[in-house]
Amino acid sequence: MDISNKKIYYSGVNALRLEWPADLSVRYGVLINFKEGEGNTNEVKYEVRVTRLRPGKTGEPLFQINRISDVFINEIPPDLIADKLAYALGKVFYPLVIAVDHNGGFQSIYNHDEILKRWQLVKKNVLDNFDGCLVENYVSRMEKQLSNLDQIQQAFLNDWLIQTFFKPLYKEYGQHRTAESVYKFPIAKDFHVEGYITEEKLSGQTNSFGAVELLHNGIIKPLEDELFIAHRHTGDYVGNYFLHPKNKRILSVVSDxxxxxxxxxxxxIRITVIPEDGLEFDHDFELESNVKGLPVTEMVMIDGQSPRKGFWNRLLNK
Structure with missing residues (x-):
């Protein structure tokens, strides 16, 4: 469906509420580009399927993440032995089920018991396909870490997909459609850094291709420490979240x-929805209500005219 010739204006309450239905599964492509100093740039690419699950035992929102492709490093599968070993052992985590808070922020690993059950098969496959003392030591360390849920959860604080996709986006943004948060990302690992002080700006209308847009602008916030020299630790963050106009699930994330x-x-990092076969990414954008004055989960469509573009053109050439 083409709604690129329509705009939707939010009504009274400036808020985002996630209405991703239980059991709805969405496929995403993930592209991460790393550069350290003046060195070479490295690119990691893979696909995942994210599924909203029914609430957990105590009502917590749950999501399942499953890698559905190989991981490519600079356009090729892992070729170094250490990379192959890490990739093979990492399969134990998937499908991964996580709990999020009611604003959509990552909270915890939910299926630790299932991960432990999978470990024996993954361990056997690795030992059957890799040889050497290094491999046995690596497997032994992995086994100890898996038994400790706190260590696993700490490890996923360095997972770029989880730490970018599952942020507390779903909340009220006030009269001026703005909020401020301190966000930590894997790039800032120094103990002297609290995170990025981030201004969050919710657009007042859908953009040119019909998505709700949320813009983040952040700068490094150092911890207060008399021995710490603040100017040595700086940085910035710009993130664009494009959300489905009806259920507010993520369509795409473009962040630097x-x-x-x-x-x-x-x-x-670039995360973008991959439409199911035969469907356009905006096939279900059509809204069911034209009633003004409803919460932000309902919107009004205003006709206009603009030529249809491809998804990436519409995303990157706003």
């Missing part, structure tokens, strides 16, 4: 990060 200490690190 920088962090400067001894040298500069940069990360660019």
């Amino acid at each position: 990060f920088s962090y400067r200490s001894q040298e500069e690190s940069r990360v660019k």
Whole structure:
């Protein structure tokens, strides 16, 4: 469906509420670009399927994440032994079920018991296909870490997909459609850095291709420490979230990060929906209500005219 010739204006309450139905599964492509100092750039690419599950035992929102493709590093599968080993062992985590808070922010790993059950088969496959003392030591360390849920959850604080996709986006943004939060991302690992002070700006109308747009602008916030020299740790963050106009699930994330200490690190991440076969990405954008004055989960469509463009053209050439 083409709604690129329509705009939707939010009514009274400036809020985002996630209405992703239980059991709805969405496929995403993930592209992450890393650059350290003046060194080479490395690119990681893979696909995942994200499914909204029914609430957990205590009512917590749950999502399942499953990798559905190989992981490509600079357009090829892992070729170094260490990379192959890490990739093979990492399969134990998927499908991964996580709990999020009611604003959509990552909280915890929910299916730790299932991960432990999968471990024996993954371990056997690795030992059957890799040889050497290094492999046995790696497997032994992995086994100890898996038994400790806190260590696993700490490890996923460094997972770019989870730490970008599952942020607390779903909340009220006030009269001026703005909010402010401090967000931590894997690029800033220094203990002296609290995160990025981030201004969050919710658009007042859908953009040119019919999506709700949320813009983040952040700068590094150092911890207060008398021995810490603030100017040595700087950086900025710009993130664009494009959301489905009806259920507010993520259609795409386009984010850039920088962090400067001894040298500069940069990360660019792109996460975008991959439509199911035969469907356009906006096939279900059509709204069921034209009633003004409803909460932000309902919207009014205003006709206009603009030529239809492809998804990436509409995304990157707003």
